[in-house]
Amino acid sequence: MINELFLTTKLxxxxxxxxxxxxNNPHCILKYNAKELAQKSYVSSPTIIRLVKKLGFKGYxxxxxxxxxxxxxxxxxxxxxxxxDSHINDIIQILPKIYKHVFLETQHMIRKESFVxxxxxxxxxxxxxxxxxxxxxxxxxxxxxxxxxxxxxAQAFNTINQGYVDSFQPQDVLSFVVxxxxxxxxxxxxxxxxxxxxVRVIAITGKIDPTLELxxxxxxxxxxxxxxxxxxxxxxxxxxxxxxxxxVTALAIRKVK
Numbered sequence: 116m117i118n119e120l121f122l123t124t125k126l127x128x129x130x131x132x133x134x135x136x137x138x139n140n141p142h143c144i145l146k147y148n149a150k151e152l153a154q155k156s157y158v159s160s161p162t163i164i165r166l167v168k169k170l171g172f173k174g175y176x177x178x179x180x181x182x183x184x185x186x187x188x189x190x191x192x193x194x195x196x197x198x199x200d201s202h203i204n205d206i207i208q209i210l211p212k213i214y215k216h217v218f219l220e221t222q223h224m225i226r227k228e229s230f231v232x233x234x235x236x237x238x239x240x241x242x243x244x245x246x247x248x249x250x251x252x253x254x255x256x257x258x259x260x261x262x263x264x265x266x267x268x269a270q271a272f273n274t275i276n277q278g279y280v281d282s283f284q285p286q287d288v289l290s291f292v293v294x295x296x297x298x299x300x301x302x303x304x305x306x307x308x309x310x311x312x313x314v315r316v317i318a319i320t321g322k323i324d325p326t327l328e329l330x331x332x333x334x335x336x337x338x339x340x341x342x343x344x345x346x347x348x349x350x351x352x353x354x355x356x357x358x359x360x361x362x363v364t365a366l367a368i369r370k371v372k
Contacts, residue, residue: 121170123323129158130166144182149175171322184223214353220338221354224322225361229333233317234365236333240289243269246305247293254295254352264365275305285313292316292331293368295339295351297324306330319358321351 121134136156137143143152153160167178197209235245243262245255254270262269290309294302297320309316309331318331321339330332337354 124170124367126166126169127162129162130169132156133158133163133166142187144179145186147225171325181223185220206279215349217338217350217353218357221336221357224334224338229335230361230365233333233371234362235360236289236315236317237267237366238369240288241268241287243267244288245269245271245276245293246273246288246290246302247271248273248299248301250352251293251295251355254355257290257356258291258363261359261363262296262366265363265370267366274301275308277308279315280309280312280314285315288314290314290316291319292327293355294327295321295337295355297321297327299327303327303330319355347370 121138128133132154136152139231140155143155147155149163150160153163167175169225170178172181173177178331197213199205221366235351243259245258247255252273259269259271270353292302292306297318303326306318306327307314310330310332316331316333318328318334319337320327320334321337323339335358337358339351339354
């Protein structure tokens with residue numbers, strides 16, 4: 116995920132120098148603090164702090180902990196890749212390990228307090244709306260089916276219906292907007308219109324681009340990296356499924372109580 120953030124975030128020349136140093140010396144974050152990294156990459160310590168905050172981390176320690184987790188998982192799985200030369204036995208053996216990797220990455224990005232607030236919002240809402248398009252739409256259809264089974268009204272949309280949004284009271288509806296990249300323009304427009312109408316909006320999004328999460332009231336993060344699988348296997352759907360099932364399971368337990 117961090118390497119993808121380096122590629123997709125607009126960096127200053129000084130910040131790019133730090134990113135290049137890290138990519139060329141992947142062990143460095145395991146042993147250097149912010150001051151030492153600044154010295155090694157010939158920039159100032161404030162540049163390091165600005166860089167990690169621009170990437171979406173609270174500070175250098177948050178960045179370092181996330182980097183170490185990713186690095187260790189990469190080392191554990193670096194010989195387990197799927198590519199054009201993989202045979203059926205490779206796929207059978209390796210795919211479950213990649214799935215596990217996706218779930219662990221998602222788990223590492225979970226902020227418990229965000230889930231607690233979101234679950235409370237869901238309990239208070241009279242209606243829950245999900246917005247997604249393309250490959251994510253089937254995920255939100257599944258979410259609606261599960262919530263409807265629990266007696267919670269939920270429906271799925273692939274774009275904004277302004278007449279519908281204008282017809283309800285904002286406090287009655289909780290909306291989820293899903294984009295693995297965080298920059299899907301249709302979903303960004305949906306979130307913007309909903310917020311303009313004072314509807315509470317939860318983003319289910321990756322950390323690659325902050326555009327969507329900056330509009331929304333709350334963000335639940337998914338893993339949108341590739342995990343050594345062929346690019347046409349979009350594993351972020353597993354991550355979305357995991358996040359939604361946390362919410363659904365928590366609500367089901369609440370209803371049993």
